[in-house]
Amino acid sequence: MRYSKSDLAINGGPKAKTTKNIPMYPGGLEIGEEEKKEVMEVLESKYLFRYYGPAEMPSKVKKLEEEYAEYLQVKHALAVNSCTSALITGLIAVGVEPGDEVIVPAYTFFASIAAVVAAKAVPVIAEVDKSLTIDPDDIERKITDRTKALMPVHMRGMPAKMDRIMGIAGRHNLKVVEDAAQANGGSFKGKKLGSFGDIGAFSLQYHKIITSGEGGIIATNNDLYYTRAQAYHDVAACWRKDRFAPPEYPGEIFFGVNFRMSELTGAVALAQFRKLESILKRMRENKRRIKDAVSDIKGIEFRETNDAEGDTAVALIFYLPELNTVETFINALIAEGIEADGIYNRGVPDWHVYHHWVILHNKMMPAKKGCPFNCPLTEPRPEYDPNACPATKDLLGRSVHIDIPPQLTPEDCDQIAEGIRKAASILL
Ligand SMILES: Cc1ncc(COP(=O)(O)O)c(C=O)c1O
Incomplete structure (x- = not known):
C-alpha cells in the first residue's frame, strides 16, 4: 500500500x-490465582519469615531458589530483596575491594553503577555497540592494572556478547558479574544468561519480565562466592546451617547487611517464575x-x-x-x-544513559570521606566527562x-x- x-x-x-x-508489566499483568494461592499459604500458616514461624512450613523463598538454580543450571541461587542488592552482594562475594575498578556499560540502569560504588569500587564506563550491550573492544581499551571485574548488562533483554566477554575475563584474570535484571530467562548460544559469569543477578521489580514488586536473585556455580553472598546478604549469615561453627573457608564470614527476601515476596515470585x-x-x-x-x-x-x-x-x-x-x-x-x-x-x-548520570559525573556521595571517590586508594581521582562515550x-x-x-x-x-x-x- x-x-x-x-x-x-x-x-x-x-x-x-x-x-x-x-x-x-509483562509478569505484573499476569498476576492471578496462582500468586494468590502461594501468598495465602504463607498468610494462613503465619510463616512470613524464611527461617522460622509458628508452623512447620517449607519456605517459599527456598523453593524459589531451588527452582531457579535448576532452571539456570547453576549450583546455587540466592534470593534477595532487589537486583541492586544482588549486584552489590555479587561484587563483594567475588572479592571486589575498595579502589578496584569495575567496567560497566554506558547504557544500563543507574543501579548497576550505584552497586559498584556501594561496593566502594570505581565504575569505569565502556561504550555499547549496535546491540546496545557492552562493546568487547572497548572493554579491552578500558582495562588497567586496577581492573577487577566486568559487569556486562543484558540490556533491554538482549544477551551481551558473552563468548567474547568471558574470553577477555579469562585472559586478564577478571571476575564477571552479569547484570541480567532485564533479561530473566534469556540465553546466549543455548546457555542461560546469569550462568556465564562468576555471579548472575536478576531483578523481580515490577517493570521486569516476572515480578514480585521488588526482589532479586543471585546465581553462581562457585561454593565460596555463594557462602560469601549468604554472609553479606544476611548480616554475617546469622541463619546459616550452624551459625556458631568456624568458617569452612577463609574469608567466608564477615560483616554484612540485611538484603533477605520475605516469604510473601517469595510466594509471589515463585508463582511468577512458573509463568x-x-x-x-x-x-x-x-x-x-x-x-x-x-x-x-x-x-x-x-x-x-x-x-x-x-x-x-x-x-x-x-x-x-x-x-x-x-x-x-x-x-x-x-x-x-x-x-x-x-x-x-x-x-x-x-537514568539508563551515561550522559545523564550527573550523580556519577559529580561524584555525589553521602559522606565527604571514603572510597571510591574520596580515598587515597583511588588516587588519581577518577573523572567522568559526560561526553566520554560518543x-x-x-x-x-x-x-x-x-x-x-x-x-x-x-x-x-x-x-x-x-x-x-x-x-x-x-x-x-
Ligand atoms: C539493568 C538494570 N540493572 C539493575 C537494576 C536494579 O534492579 P532493582 O530495581 O531490582 O534493584 C535494574 C532495574 O531497573 C536494571 O534495569
Whole structure:
C-alpha cells in the first residue's frame, strides 16, 4: 500500500493502531490465582519469615531458589530483596575491594553503577555497540592494572556478547558479574544468561519480565562466592546451617547487611517464575511478527541481535539514519497510537544513559570521606566527562524503542507494524 502525507495520523489521517495500549508489566499483568494461592499459604500458616514461624512450613523463598538454580543450571541461587542488592552482594562475594575498578556499560540502569560504588569500587564506563550491550573492544581499551571485574548488562533483554566477554575475563584474570535484571530467562548460544559469569543477578521489580514488586536473585556455580553472598546478604549469615561453627573457608564470614527476601515476596515470585517460559514465548512471537512485517523497510536499521533465540524480546529497537528525524518519527508513531519512545533525550533525562548520570559525573556521595571517590586508594581521582562515550550517545540518540508486552494480540502486532511502515514511507 502506498501512503501519502495526509494518511499520517499526525496530519489528521486515520490511526494505524486502534486497539487498546497495553502497559509493559509483562509478569505484573499476569498476576492471578496462582500468586494468590502461594501468598495465602504463607498468610494462613503465619510463616512470613524464611527461617522460622509458628508452623512447620517449607519456605517459599527456598523453593524459589531451588527452582531457579535448576532452571539456570547453576549450583546455587540466592534470593534477595532487589537486583541492586544482588549486584552489590555479587561484587563483594567475588572479592571486589575498595579502589578496584569495575567496567560497566554506558547504557544500563543507574543501579548497576550505584552497586559498584556501594561496593566502594570505581565504575569505569565502556561504550555499547549496535546491540546496545557492552562493546568487547572497548572493554579491552578500558582495562588497567586496577581492573577487577566486568559487569556486562543484558540490556533491554538482549544477551551481551558473552563468548567474547568471558574470553577477555579469562585472559586478564577478571571476575564477571552479569547484570541480567532485564533479561530473566534469556540465553546466549543455548546457555542461560546469569550462568556465564562468576555471579548472575536478576531483578523481580515490577517493570521486569516476572515480578514480585521488588526482589532479586543471585546465581553462581562457585561454593565460596555463594557462602560469601549468604554472609553479606544476611548480616554475617546469622541463619546459616550452624551459625556458631568456624568458617569452612577463609574469608567466608564477615560483616554484612540485611538484603533477605520475605516469604510473601517469595510466594509471589515463585508463582511468577512458573509463568516465565509462557511470557517469553509470547513476547518472542510478538516481536517476530512485528519485525518480519517491517524488515523490508528502507531507512531503518534494527538493533544488532547477539542471539535471536536467546533474546527475551522485551523490546523492538531500531536506528534511524539521522538524529534530527528521530523526534518527528516518534511523534508520528505516537499519533498513530503506538507507544514508541526515543532513548537518549525526550525531555526527561533517562537514568539508563551515561550522559545523564550527573550523580556519577559529580561524584555525589553521602559522606565527604571514603572510597571510591574520596580515598587515597583511588588516587588519581577518577573523572567522568559526560561526553566520554560518543558511540553510545550516537546510537541511543538515533534509537526508536517500542515495548513488546506478551499480552499483545496478533492484531495489535499487525497494527504496530502498519504504523511503522506508514511513518517510514513518508518521513524517511
Ligand atoms: C539493568 C538494570 N540493572 C539493575 C537494576 C536494579 O534492579 P532493582 O530495581 O531490582 O534493584 C535494574 C532495574 O531497573 C536494571 O534495569
